[in-house]
Amino acid sequence: MxxxxxxxxxxxxxxxxxxTLFADGRPQTQVMWVDADDNYVLINTEVxxxxxxxxxxxxxxxxxxxxxxxxxxxxxxxxxxxxxIRGAEAxxxxxxxxxxxxxxxxxxxxxxxxxxxxxxxxxxxVQ
Numbered sequence: 571m572x573x574x575x576x577x578x579x580x581x582x583x584x585x586x587x588x589x590t591l592f593a594d595g596r597p598q599t600q601v602m603w604v605d606a607d608d609n610y611v612l613i614n615t616e617v618x619x620x621x622x623x624x625x626x627x628x629x630x631x632x633x634x635x636x637x638x639x640x641x642x643x644x645x646x647x648x649x650x651x652x653x654x655i656r657g658a659e660a661x662x663x664x665x666x667x668x669x670x671x672x673x674x675x676x677x678x679x680x681x682x683x684x685x686x687x688x689x690x691x692x693x694x695x696v697q
Contacts, residue, residue, distance in 0.1 A: 572606055575696045576645045579635040580606035583670060588613055589632040590624035598624060603667045604635055610688040611635075611647050614664045618682040625651045631689055648693040655686035 572580075580586070586604035589597050600621060605612040611633050615622050625631060629650040637643035655663075661684050668676035 571609055572611070572691060573645065573694050573696065576611065576635065576647055576691070576694060577606045577608070579637060579643075579645050580604045580611055582638070584635055584638045586611075586613075586633050586635040588621060589634075590621045591628045591630060592620075592624055593627050603671050604633065605663070605667060605670075610652070610690055611649070612663070613687040613689065614660060614667055615685060615687065616680065616682045617685055622685060622687075625687060631687075633689060642697065644697050646695040646697075647689065647691045649689050649691040651687045652690045653688040655688065656683060660684040660686040 584604065586602050587599050588602045589599040591597055598620060602613055602615075605614075613633065629652070631651060632646060632648045634644055634646045663686050664676045664684050668674060
C-alpha cells in the first residue's frame with residue numbers, strides 16, 4: 571500500500587523525476603507526468619523510449635514527485651516495476667493524465683505503443 575503523501579502528490583498536478591538504469595549502470599532521469607493507485611506509482615510511456623527499455627533490463631527505479639506549490643515538499647519512491655499494462659488501458663490512462671495536466675486529450679502523436687508501468691515501493695522518503 572502506498573503512503574498517503576505519495577498518493578496525494580502523484581494524484582495531484584505535480585511532476586515527477588523518473589530515474590532508470592542503462593545496461594551499463596548509468597542512470598537516466600526524466601521529468602514525467604505521474605499517477606498512483608492505492609498500491610503503485612504509475613508512469614505512462616512508450617515502448618520505444620529508453621526509459622521503458624531500461625526497465626525491461628533492470629526494473630529498479632526511483633520516482634521523485636515534487637509538490638508544484640512547494641518544491642521543498644516531495645516524496646521519493648525507490649522501487650521496481652512489477653507490471654506493464656499495454657493496450658486500451660494504457661492508452662486510456664495517457665488521455666486521463668493529459669486531462670489532469672493540460673485539461674484536454676493527449677495531443678502528441680504516439681510513435682509506438684503506450685505502456686503503463688506499475689512501480690511497487692520498496693523505500694519511501696517524504697520531505
